[in-house]
Amino acid sequence: MSVLMVNEYADFKMLKELLGATDGNLASHTKALEKAEYILVEKQFIGRKPNTRYSVTKLGKLEFQKHIEALEKLINKT
DSSP: OHHHHHSSOEEHHHHHHHHTOOHHHHHHHHHHHHHTTSEEEEEEEETTEEEEEEEEOHHHHHHHHHHHHHHHHHHHHO
């Protein structure tokens, strides 16, 4: 979800295109991230079309940083 770290938010369509994910796959991953309180989900209508936006929580940013640090440790060991 690094796209959310750069942008204030991302919508479902943007994430789907960037990640090359299916609707179902992306929906299940975002549901898990929402349940863990790593992202906030905001549903709205733009005109008559539904739109779902995702933004990263403080906890999500913290956990993402921990993940990056763990990956860097793995890389530096090799």
